[in-house]
Amino acid sequence: MIRFTRVSKSYPRTGTAVNDVSLQVNKGEFVFLTGASGAGKSTLLKMIYMEERPTTGEVRVAGTSSVTAKANDVAKLRRKLGIVFQDFRLLEHRTIEQNVGFALEVIGAPSTVIGGKVARVLTQVGLAAKGRALPRELSGGEQQRAAIARALVNDPFALIADEPTGNLDDRATRGIFQLLREINAQGTSVIMATHNLELIRRNEFRTIEMARGQIVFDSAEPASTAERRTP
Amino acid sequence: MSRALRDVLDDFRRTPLLSALGVTTIAFSLFALGLFGLVALNIRQALEKLEDRVEIRAFVAPGTTPEDMGQAAGDVASFPEVQSARIVTSEMALKRAQSELGEFRDVFEGAVLPGSIDVQLKPGRRDPATVKSVAERVKRFSFVDDVRYGEEWIEKLYRLRNIAGIAGLALGFAFAIVSVIIIGATIRMAVLARSKEISIMRLVGATDSYIRRPFLLEGFAKGVLGGLLALVLTWIAQTMINRYVIETIFFTARVALLGLLFGALIGLIGSAVSVGRHLRRV
Ligand SMILES: Nc1ncnc2c1ncn2[C@@H]1O[C@H](COP(=O)(O)OP(=O)(O)OP(=O)(O)O)[C@@H](O)[C@H]1O
Ligand SMILES: [Mg+2]
Numbered sequence: 001m002i003r004f005t006r007v008s009k010s011y012p013r014t015g016t017a018v019n020d021v022s023l024q025v026n027k028g029e030f031v032f033l034t035g036a037s038g039a040g041k042s043t044l045l046k047m048i049y050m051e052e053r054p055t056t057g058e059v060r061v062a063g064t065s066s067v068t069a070k071a072n073d074v075a076k077l078r079r080k081l082g083i084v085f086q087d088f089r090l091l092e093h094r095t096i097e098q099n100v101g102f103a104l105e106v107i108g109a110p111s112t113v114i115g116g117k118v119a120r121v122l123t124q125v126g127l128a129a130k131g132r133a134l135p136r137e138l139s140g141g142e143q144q145r146a147a148i149a150r151a152l153v154n155d156p157f158a159l160i161a162d163e164p165t166g167n168l169d170d171r172a173t174r175g176i177f178q179l180l181r182e183i184n185a186q187g188t189s190v191i192m193a194t195h196n197l198e199l200i201r202r203n204e205f206r207t208i209e210m211a212r213g214q215i216v217f218d219s220a221e222p223a224s225t226a227e228r229r230t231p
Numbered sequence: 232m233s234r235a236l237r238d239v240l241d242d243f244r245r246t247p248l249l250s251a252l253g254v255t256t257i258a259f260s261l262f263a264l265g266l267f268g269l270v271a272l273n274i275r276q277a278l279e280k281l282e283d284r285v286e287i288r289a290f291v292a293p294g295t296t297p298e299d300m301g302q303a304a305g306d307v308a309s310f311p312e313v314q315s316a317r318i319v320t321s322e323m324a325l326k327r328a329q330s331e332l333g334e335f336r337d338v339f340e341g342a343v344l345p346g347s348i349d350v351q352l353k354p355g356r357r358d359p360a361t362v363k364s365v366a367e368r369v370k371r372f373s374f375v376d377d378v379r380y381g382e383e384w385i386e387k388l389y390r391l392r393n394i395a396g397i398a399g400l401a402l403g404f405a406f407a408i409v410s411v412i413i414i415g416a417t418i419r420m421a422v423l424a425r426s427k428e429i430s431i432m433r434l435v436g437a438t439d440s441y442i443r444r445p446f447l448l449e450g451f452a453k454g455v456l457g458g459l460l461a462l463v464l465t466w467i468a469q470t471m472i473n474r475y476v477i478e479t480i481f482f483t484a485r486v487a488l489l490g491l492l493f494g495a496l497i498g499l500i501g502s503a504v505s506v507g508r509h510l511r512r513v
Contacts, residue, residue: 075437077436079436102431107437150435154435
């Protein structure tokens with residue numbers, strides 16, 4: 001489903017961000033990605049949705065290879081992925097419904113199906129009553145739910161979440177995490193970068209820790225380089 | 232309404248001045264082309280008419296007898312290209328010059344004009360090459376001093392037409408460049424204003440061509456508007472010239488349409504160049 005083969009990424013000015021990473025994530029998995037600031041988590045996620053391409057090595061996602069993919073292939077790939085961020089990235093002047101519908105509209109979905117899909121996914125994330133609200137009229141947790149709804153509306157096979165709870169208080173964090181678990185329970189892979197060790201400790205999901213661009217721990221391969229366990 | 236069309240209207244609303252400036256420069260570009268194009272067109276029209284009247288005039292030496300002239304005219308008339316050859320005596324030439332020049336007739340008071348043999352070619356045989364070859368044969372008569380066939384005139388008109396054409400092209404080209412730059416600047420602002428939207432479009436898998444479409448449409452629309460404006464301006468200018476200067480002809484519908492298309496092309500190029508550059512930075 002998602003496979004990294006000896007992937008390195010270096011930036012012109014900042015040097016190596018990801019260093020010789022090999023990794024596989026299977027269908028339906030839930031994966032925590034953790035590590036200190038600057039460890040390369042976001043860069044790794046960006047290579048999954050091909051915002052960045054490896055300097056060496058190959059990333060394969062659902063049959064799309066980072067080596068050969070053209071811009072159009074990347075666009076097609078992203079229609080099969082859901083992506084959420086710490087800062088929600090909603091359009092302020094559009095309602096929640098419009099924000100979610102936007103994701104369908106701009107990939108040319110027929111307008112007749114958009115309304116139904118938006119309503120279904122807003123119900124799924126618990127925002128059925130707030131579709132007509134503007135983003136600034138919602139709490140942070142609700143805004144993140146809206147962003148997740150937008151990510152889900154295309155029925156992605158995997159959800160990529162880069163610190164989705166980074167801006168939220170504990171309560172809202174638990175709510176969002178619960179939602180991600182439900183989404184995962186329905187068969188969608190979830191890859192979530194987080195600094196929230198509490199969350200990681202309390203859940204028995206696969207955990208990958210990065211440091212200085214390398215994977216230093218992967219609970220799915222305890223035999224490999226289990227140098228140290230997250231405290 | 233399609234999202235691309237809505238985006239175009241949004242941009243016109245967001246930057247009305249710059250948008251209007253873009254349309255206006257395209258209009259000026261095409262107006263310059265149009266005006267000089269009209270000049271060139273009308274000169275060409277005149278040249279065609281002139282060709283219809285093409286006449287070879289062989290001036291004879293002073294003292295040539297009408298008999299000699301008649302004999303020669305008969306010979307010339309038997310050339311296969313020639314329709315008619317008629318003799319004009321010195322007196323007839325003077326009368327003709329006076330009547331042609333109307334109010335300036337006094338200029339010829341007491342002048343002596345040479346007689347001539349005027350040769351009219353058959354229709355379809357009036358091309359420059361034939362004219363020249365006939366003129367050369369006519370020149371062989373010993374008493375023929377000089378042969379004229381309006382070559383200087385025609386050449387001057389041709390040159391004038393070329394100058395008008397080049398001037399129009401140069402001015403039109405300069406304005407076209409300016410409009411490409413201005414349209415590019417407008418697109419740049421539109422891209423920046425919509426950068427967040429664009430990055431979300433990318434994130435959810437919109438294709439580049441989809442993202443570009445509203446910007447290209449915007450350039451296209453401005454080009455067409457500019458073209459229409461230029462057409463109206465050119466038409467007004469022509470109407471004024473007709474009323475106050477001389478009767479002229481206007482472009483055919485097809486040429487006018489071509490002008491519109493050219494405007495659309497300028498707008499499209501302006502936005503395409505800019506959108507490619509700026510989308511990469513979003
Ligand atoms: N666009 C970029 N251009 C240049 N260098 C970059 C870029 N993005 C990341 N880097 C560098 O790559 C390294 C890894 O950054 P990355 O954002 O992947 O870390 P992270 O693990 O996500 O950190 P955080 O937990 O703070 O989000 C950093 O040293 C950073 O300076
Ligand atoms: Mg990060």
